[in-house]
Amino acid sequence: MSGFCADPEGSVGAFLCRAGQHLRAAAIPQPRMEARMLLSHAMGVTQEALLRDPRAPVPGAAAAHFAEMLRRRLDGAPMAYLTGSQGFWTLDLATSPDTLIPRADTEALIEAALELFPERAAVGRILDLGTGTGAILLAALAEFPAAFGVGVDLVPGAAALAARNARRNALGERCAFLAGSWAEALAGRFDLILSNPPYIESAAIAGLMPEVARHEPLSALDGGPDGLVAYRALAGCLLRLLAPEGRAVLELGQGQEPAVAALMRDAGLRVPGARQDLGGIARALIVAP
Numbered sequence: 001m002s003g004f005c006a007d008p009e010g011s012v013g014a015f016l017c018r019a020g021q022h023l024r025a026a027a028i029p030q031p032r033m034e035a036r037m038l039l040s041h042a043m044g045v046t047q048e049a050l051l052r053d054p055r056a057p058v059p060g061a062a063a064a065h066f067a068e069m070l071r072r073r074l075d076g077a078p079m080a081y082l083t084g085s086q087g088f089w090t091l092d093l094a095t096s097p098d099t100l101i102p103r104a105d106t107e108a109l110i111e112a113a114l115e116l117f118p119e120r121a122a123v124g125r126i127l128d129l130g131t132g133t134g135a136i137l138l139a140a141l142a143e144f145p146a147a148f149g150v151g152v153d154l155v156p157g158a159a160a161l162a163a164r165n166a167r168r169n170a171l172g173e174r175c176a177f178l179a180g181s182w183a184e185a186l187a188g189r190f191d192l193i194l195s196n197p198p199y200i201e202s203a204a205i206a207g208l209m210p211e212v213a214r215h216e217p218l219s220a221l222d223g224g225p226d227g228l229v230a231y232r233a234l235a236g237c238l239l240r241l242l243a244p245e246g247r248a249v250l251e252l253g254q255g256q257e258p259a260v261a262a263l264m265r266d267a268g269l270r271v272p273g274a275r276q277d278l279g280g281i282a283r284a285l286i287v288a289p
């Protein structure tokens with residue numbers, strides 16, 4: 001490896017320095033921060049503790065774990081799969097290759113829900129279709145204190161991960177998770193239905209960033225030939241599942257608002273509006289019975 005590292009060989013400082021050089025050479029945008037995240041994870045200490053004593057030795061087992069994580073990161077594996085966690089809204093969530101890593105853009109769904117129901121106690125039942133890590137449902141439960149939630153995912157490993165995340169965030173008593181396709185096994189009415197379905201056109205997946213295309217599961221990305229297959233399934237069940245004053249909030253891919261709104265209207269639903277994400281893209285479609 002090129003470049004001079006000032007700290008003694010085998011020390012925290014030397015590991016961070018060399019890993020930073022490798023990550024920078026691989027064009028990873030925040031190499032120093034990522035090196036710190038990986039080494040603190042491998043050593044089981046906070047980043048603050050690492051920086052406090054850069055001359056401390058890295059124990060052998062931690063060094064081996066770090067080397068393996070660094071190899072996978074340089075091969076394009078997402079950081080959240082390596083460290084096994086990701087922040088979303090106010091929560092810390094476990095991640096797994098069974099499902100998508102929660103994205104900050106998806107927080108637009110929670111913001112929309114909070115605007116729709118300023119009287120938070122009014123929300124009694126929440127449904128999250130395609131729950132993944134449980135990110136959306138758990139964030140909503142954290143904000144609507146009287147609500148009980150149901151999360152559904154086609155991938156059994158994702159439904160199990162969401163249940164684990166509910167317990168991790170002390171919300172396990174307020175929700176249940178099912179493995180199944182959309183609302184097939186569901187009855188009853190919900191005040192709030194949330195969904196971030198797979199919406200990438202099949203042919204566009206290979207052109208996504210390699211970190212996404214090669215590492216996140218197709219089941220979480222692939223929206224079929226026109227990206228709209230999941231929305232057709234949702235349009236077919238929302239009228240049956242929404243309470244009379246209920247609302248659904250659906251995540252949209254860029255430019256999908258007109259097509260998804262038309263699908264919902266064709267299914268007899270109303271579309272009172274959409275909310276933009278931080279980048280100004282219509283991200284959350286509001287749907288009403």
Ligand SMILES: C[S@@+](CC[C@H](N)C(=O)[O-])C[C@H]1O[C@@H](n2cnc3c(N)ncnc32)[C@H](O)[C@@H]1O
Pocket residue numbers: 098099100101102103106129130131132133134135136152153154155158180181182195196197198199219220221
């Ligand atoms: C884009 S990911 C969203 C995950 C999570 N809700 C989030 O926002 O981070 C879509 C999720 O839908 C799930 N999914 C795909 N097809 C499904 C189906 N037919 N029924 C239920 N869930 C499905 C995937 O397994 C994946 O977890």
